[in-house]
Amino acid sequence: MTRASLLVLSLVALSGCSLFQRSTRPPYAPPEEAQKFVFPPLPFQEGRTTLLSGDIATAVQLAMDDFLPLDRKPPKDATPVELCLFRRDIYQVSVEQLPDGIVLVGIYAHTEICDPNDTATDAGGLYAVDVRRGLIVAQQR
Amino acid sequence: MPKRVVDERGRTAILADYHTHPWRYSPISIQDRWKSRQRYSFRVQMDATCTVQMYIPYLEQERPGEVYVRQGRRWVLMGRVVDKVSGIIQPVPEVSR
Numbered sequence: 001m002t003r004a005s006l007l008v009l010s011l012v013a014l015s016g017c018s019l020f021q022r023s024t025r026p027p028y029a030p031p032e033e034a035q036k037f038v039f040p041p042l043p044f045q046e047g048r049t050t051l052l053s054g055d056i057a058t059a060v061q062l063a064m065d066d067f068l069p070l071d072r073k074p075p076k077d078a079t080p081v082e083l084c085l086f087r088r089d090i091y092q093v094s095v096e097q098l099p100d101g102i103v104l105v106g107i108y109a110h111t112e113i114c115d116p117n118d119t120a121t122d123a124g125g126l127y128a129v130d131v132r133r134g135l136i137v138a139q140q141r
Numbered sequence: 142m143p144k145r146v147v148d149e150r151g152r153t154a155i156l157a158d159y160h161t162h163p164w165r166y167s168p169i170s171i172q173d174r175w176k177s178r179q180r181y182s183f184r185v186q187m188d189a190t191c192t193v194q195m196y197i198p199y200l201e202q203e204r205p206g207e208v209y210v211r212q213g214r215r216w217v218l219m220g221r222v223v224d225k226v227s228g229i230i231q232p233v234p235e236v237s238r
Contacts, residue, residue, distance in 0.1 A: 094229075119179070122173075140164040
């Protein structure tokens with residue numbers, strides 16, 4: 001095989017790798033559903049609004065993306081309980097800003113949502129996030 | 142952990158939970174302090190540094206839950222869980238321990 005054809009082959013192979021890049025963007029509803037959604041005229045009303053500082057939001061995103069990545073998929077033979085445990089919304093997130101600037105993020109599952117008889121299984125992780133540097137310093141999971 | 146124990150010789154009752162964590166500096170988690178998780182009169186947990194903590198939830202009582210740490214032969218009160226639903230803890234000042 002000539003050097004030129006080897007180069008072309010490797011370039012084709014490498015560009016093909018880009019097709020297998022992991023998507024990190026959340027899925028969107030179809031356009032027709034988006035068009036039907038009506039944003040409220042007075043958003044973020046008292047009594048039903050939660051404010052998160054940038055530090056908190058960033059720390060939660062970093063920890064959630066590591067613990068529950070968007071492309072995480074259940075096994076093909078998953079039981080209904082196992083499928084439920086792959087939902088992000090069953091996890092409660094606890095956040096604490098430590099005095100040294102590190103943000104502690106605890107992500108723990110309310111397993112009883114998936115199985116009312118299960119109030120014992122430990123399913124969760126604890127993260128120490130350095131928001132300034134945008135990285136996870138340590139984790140226990 | 143068994144969900145049910147059947148023993149014809151008498152009635153069984155779940156008294157306590159004991160478990161370990163494989164990490165250093167790993168205290169009783171907020172999940173283990175949730176009210177929804179309390180099935181025992183007390184929990185004991187040990188981490189990889191052999192630090193032992195105990196949580197007493199005081200089920201069926203208004204009294205706050207209490208977290209203790211083992212120091213020598215004593216259980217030292219470290220914190221109280223006033224909001225038992227969330228499990229958020231109020232530390233006991235060092236001078237008071």
